[in-house]
Amino acid sequence: MQAGSRTVMSKRTQTLRGRLTSLVIVAIFGAVAIATASSVWRETAQFGAGKRAELDASAHIFASTIAEPVAMNDKAATLGALRAISYLPTIEHVRINREDGAVFVELGSTAEIRETGNGLFQENSPLSMLSSGTASATVPVRYGDETVATLTLNASTGSLWERIGTLLYDALVAAIFAGGIGMLIAMKMQRAITDPIQRLGLVMGHVRESGDFSVRADPVEDEETNQLVETFNTMLDHIQERDSKLQAHQRNLEKTVELRTREMRAAKDAAEAANVAKSDFLATMSHEIRTPMNGMLAMADLLSKARLAPRHKRYAEVIAKSGQSLLAIINDILDFSKIEAGKLQLEKIPVRPADIVDDVVGLFWERAASKNIDLAAYVAANTPEEIEGDPVRISQVLSNLVNNALKFTDHGHVVVGVALKSGGRAQDEACTLEFSVTDTGVGIDKDKQATIFEAFSQGDQTTTRRFGGTGLGLAICRRLVEAMNGKIGVKSRPGKGARFFFSTTTKTLAAAKPVRQVRDEKRAVIAIEGDATPKMLAHYLRETGVIPHIVEEGAQFGPHIACADMIFASPAFYHVYQKTISEGKAQWVPARVCICELGDVAPDALVEDGVVEDILLAPLSRREVMEQVGRIIDGRLRGKTALATTETAQPDRLCFRGQRVLAADDSAVNREVVKEALARLNLDVTLAGDGREALALVKSEPFDLILMDCSMPKMDGFEATQAIRSLEERTGRARVPIIALTAHVAGKDAAWREVGMDEYLTKPFTLDSLSGVIAQYLEADAGGRAPEADAPADEEDAPADHEDPIAPEPEEDNPVFDRTVLEQIAVMQSGAANLPLRALAIFEEHSREAIRTLANALKTGDNEAVAQAAHALKSMSVNVGARRLGAACGEIEREARNGAAKAALSALCKQAAAEFRETHRALPALMQEFKQSAA
Structure with a gap:
């Protein structure tokens, strides 16, 4: 490679040398040529000047000689005189012309004398002489004072070319000599210029090939070339300095990268460890939360499907719906990693918009009532019956907006609405629905409305202190609405309330039902409290063709009653008119519907006395109002049957053939729930407290199916399943079907499948989900139905329908237990099952161990252990109505968490021990009482 570079450099140097030599030779020959031309020109000029002077002189002499013969017109004498001219060697021709131009005498070899030279150059000029080879002179011939003719002489200039040839020969010899000298000079210059450049080129080639910037070119004597060499060496200095800095920076960068890599690796390990810890925490929290949720929702599901009075059934439905909403929130919390990763998935299932609005209003009704805020719902007539969407997400957004509205509203009302904005008139047609929440709260400034949906943003900086909250709710709402292809917005004025609204684009699965119309003009009087509910009810009545009139509180409404066809009023209204009717001052003609709140027993007496013909429970829903109008139109108001225990329509549920099922769970509450649920399905249940006990039962007894809790002490469900499968092999x-009972997020972990389980069921479960899973493995009874909860055997012993089940604590002979709690437990039982007795038996067994745990914790002096033990005993005591013992344990827990001294805790524990003894002394009699009641 280097040899190639040298060859290229040598060729370039030779080229430079050749060009330099050519330049020197050209310069020398050019100088010689210029000097020769100058000499020729100078010699020609001098020759011409002499020749002209000679001819002029000769011409004047001959002119004076021939003047007389010419004047006498004597040609012979003139020719004689002219013959003397012919003896001159250079004269070639002589001619005499008269005044009129005619030739008088002509002598010589040239036939014609050129008067103007060759026609290109001035006569007798050096160029004219060179081109024509002759020179001429013309003078007048004067005789006396008179010009009689002109004399023209034409002489040869041949000697000029001889002189020029001599000059050119001399110049050629001089040029050859000068060229030789020039060659010597050029060779000397080549060595002085090209050799340093060649050496500089070799250095450049070495630097390029090797990358070694430490070499330098040697200085030279020539100033200009040396300047080039110094510039090149300076450039190498800068490059070498730059490389040194780059190498130093690279070494520092490598150290920095290595350090950052170690830090990132440590951070990555910490993040992975934190992620594992988070997963473990989520798994543990999932199990701990879902375990009590299982008991609550399963019992609520059983209770809601029992034969109950409408009011009691409404209680159970609210419990079940509230529990489902809580479960949905828990699932959102446990599944937040999907939102962080941008993997939020929405369901596309049939959704009833009206039901979502009614459910949200029902969930917040009690809170609104406690603040004297009128919470109402309005479902527009054009709203489709069913749409495709995600009910949980829509409900989540609505709930968040209602929660905010109630938080920022101190008086007035909150209205939750839904209406069809576009499309959706027919099935499977695309549609856009708009949900809204309108309040009369504090409002939002216009400059804050643009940022209200950003994270951690609230109306003003005092909002958090005044109303609480983190400012995340509306940001989450916006993300959910955008995921549903919708938009969210707000319109508000400070002090005038706010209207939040959001849309969702979907398709209609079932179009809106036509509204039933009254046949004739009907009028209705609305006399209920609130500034929103009466208006919403009036809207619904107008849709049916009824003309409503809202009677304000304290107004005279007698004239309106006289022409009314129906009345929708509160119990207070009917109490006033009951007295009026009894005095005979009015005749009660209209259809009378009492609107009351959940838990209000005042309408019961009005129905019993015939003052009221039907009942509507607040909050009002569109479906219930339309059904009530239909009953009025048909003349079939329910009367007392609105209060009586009725057989509600139940969906068909599988009933099995008494197959044997083993249920393993470490929670006593869960075991009771599972046992009760399986008994409803006509299954023979055997319970186990952990995996070891379940394995022992499988070894000794045959089972048709096993329900296995995954998380249990001693031996968990996975180990027990593996042991059972190994035993079968x-x-x-x-092979016995084994269904996993898991409180973790369903389907997230396939470990149940890997150990040999056949299916999983997430806690909390319902009867429908439980029966559906079991039906995959056990044969159901053809045409059979699961037994429902029985009504009281003797209607005389059953509590009156108008009695409130949530009554103040009664004054009893034995105040140790609150019988109301035990009666509520009894409502949940099915058939001959005696849940209160079983609950007391479980309390009797576990409370003894709990009091010993409390005593042992007190001895250790660990306040946290004391608080936990007291909390456990308090919970089981309150659950069976042992409120005095529960209160004593609650005091211990509170003081222990506040860091009370051991002496103070010891005194409180002595008091709790005394209450424990009193409770257990009263327990046998109470259990005997429930045994006799069951018998």
Whole structure:
């Protein structure tokens, strides 16, 4: 490679040398040529000047000689005189012309004398002489004072070319000599210029090939070339300095990268460890939360499907819906990693918009009532019956907006609405629905409305202190609405309330039902409290063709009653008119519907006395109002049957053939719930407290199916399943279906499948979900139905329908237990099951161990352990109505968490021990009482 570079450099140097030599030779020959031309020109000029002077002189002499013969017109004498001229060697021709131009005498070899030279150059000029080879002179011939003719002489200039040839020969010899000298000079210059450049080129080639910037070019004597060499060496200095800095920076960068890599690796390990810890925490929290939720929702589901009075059934439905909403929130919390990763998935299932609005209003009704805020719902007539969407997400957004509205509203009303904005008139047609929440609260400034949906943003800086909250709710709402292809917005004025609204684009699965119209003009009087509910009810009545009139509180409404066809009023209204009717001052003609709140027993007496013909429970829903109008139109108001225990329509549920099922769970509450649920399905249940006990039962008894809790002490459900499968392989037993009962997020972990379980069921479960999973493995009874909860055997012993089940604590002979709590437990039982007795038996067994745990914790002096033990005993005591013992344990827990001294806690524990003894002394009699009641 280097040899190639040298060859290229040598060729370039030779080229430079050749060009330099050519330049020197050209310069020398050019100088010689210029000097020769100058000499020729100068010689020609001098020759011409002499020749002209000679001819002029000769011409004047001959002119004076021939003047007389010419004047006498004597040609012979003139020719004689002219013959003397012919003896001159350079004269070639002589001619005499008269005044009129005619030739008088002509002598010589040239036939014609050129008067103007060759026509290109001035006569007798050096160029004219060179081109024509002759010179001429013309003078007048004067005789006396008179010009009689002109004399023209034409002489040869041949000697000029001889002189020029001599000059050119001399110049050629001089040029050859000068060229030789020039060659010597050029060779000397080549060495002085090209050799340093060649050496500089070699250095450049070495630097380029090797990358070694430490070499330098040697200085030279020539100033200009040396300047080039110094510039090149300076450039190498700068490059070498730059490389040194880059190498130093690279070494520092490598150290920095290595340090950052170690830090990132440590951060990555910490993040992975934190992620594992988070997953473990979520798994633990999932199990701990879902375990009590299982008991609550399963019992609520059983209770809501029992034969109850409408009011009691409404209680159970609210409990079940509230529990489902709480479960949805828990699932959102446990599944927040999807939102962080941008993997939020929405369901597309049938959704009833009206039901979502009614459910949200029902959930917040009690809170609104406690603040004297009128919470109402309005479902527009054009709203489709069913749409495709995600009910949980829509409900979540609505709930968040209602929660905010109630938080920022101190008086007035909150209205939750839904209406069809576009499309959706027919099935499977695209539609856009708009949900809204309107309040009369504090309002929002216009400059704050643009940022209200950003994270951690609130109306003003005092909002958090005044109303609480983190400012995340509306930001989450915006993300959910955008995920549903919708938009969210707000319109508000400070002090005038706010209207939040959001839309969702979907398709209609079932179009809106036509509204039933009254046949004739009907009028209705509305006399209920609130500034929103009466208006919403009036809207619904107008849709049916009824003309409503709202009677304000304290107004005279007698004239309106006289022409009314129906009345929708509160109990207070009917109490006033009951007295009026009894005095005979008015005749009660209209259809009378009492609107009351959940838990209000005042309408019961009005129905019993015939003052009221039907009942509507607030909050009012569109479906219930339309059904009530239909009953009025048909003349079939329910009367007392609105209060009586009725057989509500129940969906068909599988009933099995008494197959044997083993249920393993470490929670006593869960075991009771599972046992009760399986008994409803006509299954023979055997319970186990952990995996070891379940394995022992499987070894000794045959089972048709096993429900296995995954998280249990001693041996968990996974280990127990593996042991059962191993037992089946060794002994050749038939494979028993095993269903995992998991409180973790369903389907997230496939470990249940890997150990040999056949299916999973997430806690909390319902009867429908439980029966559906079991039906995959056990044969159901054809045409059979699961037994429902029985009504009281003797209607005389059953509590009156108008009695409030949530009554103040009664004054009893034995105040140790609150019988109301035990009666509520009894409502949940099915058939001959005696849940209160079983609950007391479980309390009797576990409370003894709990009091010993409390005593042992007190001895250790660990306040946290004391608080936990007291909390456990308090919970089980309150659950069976042992409120005095529960209160004593609650005091211990509170003081222990506040860091009370051991002496103070010891005194409180002595008091709790005394209450424990009193409770257990009263327990046998109470249990005997429930045994006799069951018998």
